[in-house]
Amino acid sequence: MVNFSAPSASERRFMPPAVAVSSVAFALHPPVDANVADPRSGDVISTWGEYAGREGARVEHATTLWLPLVRRTRPPFDDLWALPGGPIPWDEDLYHTAARTLHESVLRSPGYLEQLFTFGATTRSATAQRLVTIAYWGLYGELDLAVDPTTEPSRDVASDVATAGKNAVTEFSEALVASADANIAWFSIDRLPELAFDHADIIDYAVWRLRQRTEYSMVAHRFLSEEFTLAQMRRVHEAILGEQIDPANFRRDVLAQGQLVDTGRVEEGTPHRPARLYRFKEQPEHV
Amino acid sequence: MVNFSAPSASERRFMPPAVAVSSVAFALHPPVDANVADPRSGDVISTWGEYAGREGARVEHATTLWLPLVRRTRPPFDDLWALPGGPIPWDEDLYHTAARTLHESVLRSPGYLEQLFTFGATTRSATAQRLVTIAYWGLYGELDLAVDPTTEPSRDVASDVATAGKNAVTEFSEALVASADANIAWFSIDRLPELAFDHADIIDYAVWRLRQRTEYSMVAHRFLSEEFTLAQMRRVHEAILGEQIDPANFRRDVLAQGQLVDTGRVEEGTPHRPARLYRFKEQPEHV
DNA sequence: GAAATAGTGTCTTTGAGACATTATTTG
DNA sequence: CAAATAATGTCTCAAAGACACTATTTC
Numbered sequence: 212m213v214n215f216s217a218p219s220a221s222e223r224r225f226m227p228p229a230v231a232v233s234s235v236a237f238a239l240h241p242p243v244d245a246n247v248a249d250p251r252s253g254d255v256i257s258t259w260g261e262y263a264g265r266e267g268a269r270v271e272h273a274t275t276l277w278l279p280l281v282r283r284t285r286p287p288f289d290d291l292w293a294l295p296g297g298p299i300p301w302d303e304d305l306y307h308t309a310a311r312t313l314h315e316s317v318l319r320s321p322g323y324l325e326q327l328f329t330f331g332a333t334t335r336s337a338t339a340q341r342l343v344t345i346a347y348w349g350l351y352g353e354l355d356l357a358v359d360p361t362t363e364p365s366r367d368v369a370s371d372v373a374t375a376g377k378n379a380v381t382e383f384s385e386a387l388v389a390s391a392d393a394n395i396a397w398f399s400i401d402r403l404p405e406l407a408f409d410h411a412d413i414i415d416y417a418v419w420r421l422r423q424r425t426e427y428s429m430v431a432h433r434f435l436s437e438e439f440t441l442a443q444m445r446r447v448h449e450a451i452l453g454e455q456i457d458p459a460n461f462r463r464d465v466l467a468q469g470q471l472v473d474t475g476r477v478e479e480g481t482p483h484r485p486a487r488l489y490r491f492k493e494q495p496e497h498v
Numbered sequence: 499m500v501n502f503s504a505p506s507a508s509e510r511r512f513m514p515p516a517v518a519v520s521s522v523a524f525a526l527h528p529p530v531d532a533n534v535a536d537p538r539s540g541d542v543i544s545t546w547g548e549y550a551g552r553e554g555a556r557v558e559h560a561t562t563l564w565l566p567l568v569r570r571t572r573p574p575f576d577d578l579w580a581l582p583g584g585p586i587p588w589d590e591d592l593y594h595t596a597a598r599t600l601h602e603s604v605l606r607s608p609g610y611l612e613q614l615f616t617f618g619a620t621t622r623s624a625t626a627q628r629l630v631t632i633a634y635w636g637l638y639g640e641l642d643l644a645v646d647p648t649t650e651p652s653r654d655v656a657s658d659v660a661t662a663g664k665n666a667v668t669e670f671s672e673a674l675v676a677s678a679d680a681n682i683a684w685f686s687i688d689r690l691p692e693l694a695f696d697h698a699d700i701i702d703y704a705v706w707r708l709r710q711r712t713e714y715s716m717v718a719h720r721f722l723s724e725e726f727t728l729a730q731m732r733r734v735h736e737a738i739l740g741e742q743i744d745p746a747n748f749r750r751d752v753l754a755q756g757q758l759v760d761t762g763r764v765e766e767g768t769p770h771r772p773a774r775l776y777r778f779k780e781q782p783e784h785v
Numbered sequence: 786g787a788a789a790t791a792g793t794g795t796c797t798t799t800g801a802g803a804c805a806t807t808a809t810t811t812g
Numbered sequence: 813c814a815a816a817t818a819a820t821g822t823c824t825c826a827a828a829g830a831c832a833c834t835a836t837t838t839c
Contacts, residue, residue, distance in 0.1 A: 228517050228586055230630055299515055301628045305618035329616045329632050331592035341588045343517055343632075345616050442791080460829065462792070467827090483789040484836040729818080747802060749819070754800095770816040771809040792835070799828080808819070 228331070228341040232308045233296035233410065235417035236321050237276045238351035239434050239450065241397035245279070245317075248398045255396045274450055275399045278414070279317050280406075282394035288407030292398075294414070296344070309347040316395055319356060321349035323433045327417055330409060344408075348417040353436040425451045429470050432491045438474055440486035441465065515618070515628040519595045520583035520697065522704035523608050524563045525638035526721050526737065528684035532566070532604075535685045542683045561737055562686045563708075565701070566604050567693075569681035575694030579685075581701070583631070596634040603682055606643060608636035610720045614704055617696060631695075635704040640723040712738045716757050719778045725761055727773035728752065 241247050241259035249256045280292040295316035299308050306324065314320050324347055331343040398404065400418060403411065424430050431447045432439070445461045465471060470492050477485040528534050528546035536543045543549065567579040582603035586595050593611065601607050611634055618630040685691060687705060690698065711717050718734045719726070732748045752758065757779050764772040 228588065230515050230517055299618070299628075299630070301515065302620055304620055305616065305630070326616065328613065329592065331586070331632070333589055333591055341586075343586070343592070343630075345618070345630075440791090457829070457831085458791085459793075459831080464828075481790080482838055484791050484838085486791055727818090744802070744804085745818085746804080746820075751801075768817080769811055771811085771818050773818055786839105788839085789837085790835100791837090792833105794833075795831090797828100797830080799826100801824100801826085803824085804822090806819100806821075808817100810816085810818090812813105812815090 228343045229298065230343050230345070231296055231298050232305060232312060232345050232347060233294040233413065234309050234313050234321075234324070234347045234349055235278060235294060235327070235414050236313055236317065236349040236351055237278055237400075237417075237421060237434075238356060238397075239276065239353075239447065240356075241277050241279075242317070242319065242356045246393065246396035247277075248396050248402070248404065255393070259397065275401050276418075276450060277397045277399055279313075279395060279397050280404070281316055282396075283407055284394065291407040292396075292404045292410075293407040294346075294410050295395075305345055306347075309345075309349070313349065317351075319351065322352040322355045323430060324349035327413070327420060330413065332409075342408075344413075346413045346417070348420060350430065350433045352433050421451060429468065429491075432470075438476065438488040438490050440478055440488060442486055444489075515630045516585065517630050517632070518583055518585050519592060519599060519632050519634060520581040520700065521596050521600050521608075521611070521634045521636055522565060522581060522614070522701050523600055523604065523636045523638055524565055524687075524704075524708060524721075525643060525684075526563065526640075526734065527643075528564050528566075529604070529606060529643045533680065533683035534564075535683050535689070535691065538689070540685075540689060540691050542680070546684065562688050563705075563737055564684045564686055566600075566682060566684050567691070568603055569683075570694055571681065578694040579683075579691045579697075580694040581633075581697050582682075592632055593634075596632075596636075600636065604638075606638065609639040609642045610717060611636035614700070614707060617700065619696075629695075631700075633700045633704070635707060637717065637720045639720050709739060716755060716778075719757075725763070725775040725777050727765055727775060729773055731776075 243259055245259050246255050247257065247259045248254060279295060281295050283289055283291055283293050295313050297308070297312040297315075299305065303311070305326070310320060310324055313324075327346040327348045329343060329345045333341060400414070403414065406414070421430075425448060431451060432444060434447045435443055441462055442458070444465065445456055445458060448461070449456055471489040472492055474488045474490055476488045478488060479485060530545065530547035532546050533542050534544065534546045534549050535541060536549075566582060568582050570576055570578055570580050582600050584595070584599040584602075586592065590598070592613070597607060597611055600611075614633040614635045616630065616632045620628065687701070690701065693701070708717075712735060718738060719731060721734045722730055728749055729745070731752065732743055732745060735748070736743055758776045759779055761775045761777055763775045765775060766772060
């Protein structure tokens, strides 16, 4: 077999670049059993279930977005946080690699995933093999976060991946991190830790793109459950855009799009007039 | 040195994917000395200078866009046309690889170049090594096309590139094609030949993205010379969008953007009232 | 009925498409 | 003056921001 490990300096320049995928996966809040970083100190403090219960935080009033990060356990950037991801197996499509590595870290599959940009500057990591990263951005909706955490990864190629990863890509450990790990935690995008590589730039760009998409398309509903009120949908837009929206105009505009269907049902248990529940029209599959 | 050539089937699955760049480079018309394909038959017939002289074609009345292609001279897809591009040298940024390989094929540098999408489906080329292509799209303006064709490639790494390319990427010959070659020709986007790999899809996506950009930003001026009339600029928009635009409304909208500066001069030699000449305000550099 | 939020209606501003009209040049 | 295109002005319609007002529920 070809030997890729420990290339000498003179060999390195003839090696093709290593290719990996990294994902910025947004959610309105972490899964209940996930580790979270304290929005104030930045330290990983407890699971979201405990934290949210203690602080009285509610999805209803979500005002920021969260994303999962993985702590590196080897150089370079040892001990810093990085985006979930990993190398590309030789027989796996890019989209699928992004989805699979996210699942391996978060133990859940995102409801939406789209290619963001390919980062390949030679200055990204001066210490080792040239690294090209194809970045994806995705969304975890309420239903995605609720998926049973005991679910196994869907593909049966775990050994292939580990082998290819260990041999071909020396800088990436994300795919190799064990499940349900203290080295995986969720952070508010308003309070991110120091990040490995140029992952801070990748996250900035992903946030910008999410805002773009929110303004001229209908992706925001993917944060919500199957059925939702217009007020819930409006709060998602407000969290993404970071500003308040007029409820009446939001209603008029979003209904004029013709993408929402009135289920005929209404929410229950409110201390006031209950709102109608809507659902989204079926969409063609993404590419 | 590590041996990448002629991998066996069992070795291939452990090799990292080959990484290459391909570019879709639009222009209002080919350079005068470039080979062109007949818009009717699709055969390469002559240089643009001869063709345009014979047919009386004029930039003023451009109604379609053109792009350069390279004929492959080896399997797979031997003899089909493909996008200009090549493998990524270990020490070169992605953007620069796209710009350099374009220059090597077209002997000119585009005035604008932007990343499009990364194509990495495993089905793109079933016959050989896994190939990930980072596609760029770019624009050649009038000034870019006029550059002296004797200009040398700007970087002094030709031997590096050839070596890395021959060893690491078995499917790509674009970077190795000699200059001013019968295997390089320009095609109207309305009459493209049969294309290698999935390059037809890449071109479709690039055209779509160019139209998007044209509608909500100001890239179209990059097709023009330093100074230009509003009518010339309008014809560029019409060629890109494929439909006519009201001259009065176009004037109002484009001037309201505040990106154009009246030079105070007017065009000369017209058989009617001469139009004012405008130029573009300085823009921050692209990334 | 008070409180709270859902939901409706309307006034106004803005931007863009359609198109009539005036201006300036050559021959 | 005729022909051709540049440049300006105006009418209309549609989308969106601001905001007043009505409706329905719990307590």
